[in-house]
Amino acid sequence: MATLTIVQAVNDALKSVMRDDPTVLVLGEDVGPKGGVFLATEGLTAEFGIERCFDTPLSEDGIIGTAIGMAMNGLKPVAEIQFQDFIFPAFDQIVSEAAKLRYRSGGQYTAPMVIRTPYGGGIRGGLYHSQSGEAYFCHTPGLKVVVPSTPHDAKGLLIASILDPDPVLFLEPKALYRSVKGEVPEDSYQVELSTLREVRAGDDVTVFCYGAMVPVAVKAADQAADKGIDCHLVDLRTLLPLDEEGVLEAARRTGRVVVVHEAPRFCGYGAEISALIAENVIEYMEAPIKRVTGFDTPFPNTLEHHYLPDERRVLDAIEQVHSY
Amino acid sequence: MVDVQRVLAADGSVVGAVPDMSDCRLRELLVHMLRVRCIDERMLKLQRSGRIGFVGSTLGLEAAMIGSAAALGPMDWMWSGLREGAAAVMRGLPLDEYVAQMFCNSNDTAKGRQMCNHFQHAGSHYPSWSSGIGTQLTHGVGAALAAHRRGLDEVHAIYCGDGASSSNGFHSGLNFAGVWKAPCVFVLVDNGWAISVSSRAQTAAESYAAKGRAYGVPGVEVDGNDVLAVHGVTAEAVETARGGGGPSLIVLKTYRMLGHSSSDDPTRYRDPEEVAAWAERDPIDRYETFLLDRGVLEAGGRERLAAATLAELDEVIRTQEAAAPMSTRTLVEDVYAEVPGHLRRQYNDFARIQESHGEARPGEGAFPL
Ligand SMILES: Cc1ncc(C[n+]2csc(CCOP(=O)(O)OP(=O)(O)O)c2C)c(N)n1
Ligand SMILES: [Mg+2]
Numbered sequence: 001m002a003t004l005t006i007v008q009a010v011n012d013a014l015k016s017v018m019r020d021d022p023t024v025l026v027l028g029e030d031v032g033p034k035g036g037v038f039l040a041t042e043g044l045t046a047e048f049g050i051e052r053c054f055d056t057p058l059s060e061d062g063i064i065g066t067a068i069g070m071a072m073n074g075l076k077p078v079a080e081i082q083f084q085d086f087i088f089p090a091f092d093q094i095v096s097e098a099a100k101l102r103y104r105s106g107g108q109y110t111a112p113m114v115i116r117t118p119y120g121g122g123i124r125g126g127l128y129h130s131q132s133g134e135a136y137f138c139h140t141p142g143l144k145v146v147v148p149s150t151p152h153d154a155k156g157l158l159i160a161s162i163l164d165p166d167p168v169l170f171l172e173p174k175a176l177y178r179s180v181k182g183e184v185p186e187d188s189y190q191v192e193l194s195t196l197r198e199v200r201a202g203d204d205v206t207v208f209c210y211g212a213m214v215p216v217a218v219k220a221a222d223q224a225a226d227k228g229i230d231c232h233l234v235d236l237r238t239l240l241p242l243d244e245e246g247v248l249e250a251a252r253r254t255g256r257v258v259v260v261h262e263a264p265r266f267c268g269y270g271a272e273i274s275a276l277i278a279e280n281v282i283e284y285m286e287a288p289i290k291r292v293t294g295f296d297t298p299f300p301n302t303l304e305h306h307y308l309p310d311e312r313r314v315l316d317a318i319e320q321v322h323s324y
Numbered sequence: 325m326v327d328v329q330r331v332l333a334a335d336g337s338v339v340g341a342v343p344d345m346s347d348c349r350l351r352e353l354l355v356h357m358l359r360v361r362c363i364d365e366r367m368l369k370l371q372r373s374g375r376i377g378f379v380g381s382t383l384g385l386e387a388a389m390i391g392s393a394a395a396l397g398p399m400d401w402m403w404s405g406l407r408e409g410a411a412a413v414m415r416g417l418p419l420d421e422y423v424a425q426m427f428c429n430s431n432d433t434a435k436g437r438q439m440c441n442h443f444q445h446a447g448s449h450y451p452s453w454s455s456g457i458g459t460q461l462t463h464g465v466g467a468a469l470a471a472h473r474r475g476l477d478e479v480h481a482i483y484c485g486d487g488a489s490s491s492n493g494f495h496s497g498l499n500f501a502g503v504w505k506a507p508c509v510f511v512l513v514d515n516g517w518a519i520s521v522s523s524r525a526q527t528a529a530e531s532y533a534a535k536g537r538a539y540g541v542p543g544v545e546v547d548g549n550d551v552l553a554v555h556g557v558t559a560e561a562v563e564t565a566r567g568g569g570g571p572s573l574i575v576l577k578t579y580r581m582l583g584h585s586s587s588d589d590p591t592r593y594r595d596p597e598e599v600a601a602w603a604e605r606d607p608i609d610r611y612e613t614f615l616l617d618r619g620v621l622e623a624g625g626r627e628r629l630a631a632a633t634l635a636e637l638d639e640v641i642r643t644q645e646a647a648a649p650m651s652t653r654t655l656v657e658d659v660y661a662e663v664p665g666h667l668r669r670q671y672n673d674f675a676r677i678q679e680s681h682g683e684a685r686p687g688e689g690a691f692p693l
Binding site: 029030032033034035037055056057058059061062085086088089124125126127128129265266295296297298300301302303306307312313316 | 377378428429436437438439442454455456457458487488489490491492518519520521525526527587588592593649650652654655656659666667670671674677681
């Protein structure tokens, strides 16, 4: 086992699949000799050559559109979008094409590809280097949406995503890229998609979170523990398709639920979790479900530390549902 | 092959027709280029010492931005691609607002909401770029059409980089402008690089100027380190656009001397010899030689001008660094004309938690519901 950061684990996963499967290739802006702006693709061009890890012209629409064509014709492209904020020029290709190809062709054509992209705040990137757009994509049947929060999951989920027969949007929480380290097996392995990760067991309040909100929720749960509140913490890690049974079971366990995400609240992912619980296990609920989220505003810059849910706000919600 | 327009050779000798400009105006171009360089130098220094977040350097691009922007009239608009902030200073963006934006403090007209290097100045018709490469091109074309429809005499100068030429906005922008004969001028700053992607890898076209032809927009290539050539060609294009002759595409061939931004290490992907070769073609050295030869600048003049600008800048920096941060209420303001109920409630919930930790500042309390 090696101790890696998340960005190193992503790099390790890419090398691992590229060694095993010559049809896997990486494309995007600055992914070649520079190794990507966050160095996630560092060393790939040197090891696998410019035909398997290459820079493209500056067009996200072009990157994703051509990746779809490659996927339709026998390659397994892993496309990098430099920041998730810049994915929108490719929105049409992702939503109208990649996600619907299998369905509209009755399974005759498919687009097994991965779109990797750093997302989320915490790096003082302002409006356009900080957004969390998962809700747009989770509203897109045909896509899978995966979000790791640990180096182990980053590698295992990315390999599973590349081997998956359907298009996967792989959202990498850039705030955690270098701040979280963990043990990562050297061999290739998969973490099954659509499975939850229990971060911490507890019987008082269930906290659902993902991405960069996981360490925030862990801190809040530690502080709650000091106050005698025992949190059950669940990292959702695949947002679509969601392990619904797992979510319902976790909700039933405590009857008190908090959902944390940094994206805006309205029509955000937390709304889906709340509705799922309300529709299926409301009779087990002891308190209203609380969401702790970013504000329903564009992402700020200097005030990003206030925009992003912090342990104070998560703890406040935990205490509210606990004392209800 | 496309001819590259040039007035001054790299050594400052005259190889083309010098535009008909007064000595005073000629000297001003140097003053403004020096200001661009001084601003860049100071911002990089602030960034290195951790006082501001990030800088998109303009070293080497001074003639491209000043030569072109100086050809615009006060009623004309500049649509920035990325690095034109210091040209906006020449056109009226106050230096203290420029520096406030770099500190993202409470004097920043964008209220600290944008990353550094996203300047704006409504007074001189300079909207900020967003960050998304290529989005401004169609905005500029639409605004140019609006000017025409409203009978205004404006020309819209729309800047973009070599990288941006691959964006959807570039193609839609040139196409629409051509079809509408919109009063605009596209200024494509080919500075050799789009982060780590060489401008030669961005297109298979023989030149960026050739791209205009496909849209019925005449394209011309100019030595972007020759401020006189840049100025002359832009002035002509602006005149054409203003006279109803339609848009043109000006390609300024220049070089980004430093990394893409202060977070980029260009040694990972480019040849130091290429950088050294471009250093020989420095736009300010070249123009200084020309002015000295012409007797418009006295020996030591450049150093004196730079020192004066740096002193002025240091004063502005001292004031702006001390300015207060934004009030937390700005978190939910300006999303809509009025702060709607759901945002008031979200803010008030936040303010309640801040207050419970004794951290709310005066004027940052709850909104009335
Ligand atoms: C749509 C979009 N994709 C990617 C980026 C990331 N990015 C920022 S600047 C840049 C390169 C721009 O190159 P160019 O247009 O040549 O301008 P220059 O930086 O050279 O001034 C890239 C890829 C972005 N800002 N927007
Ligand atoms: Mg460029």
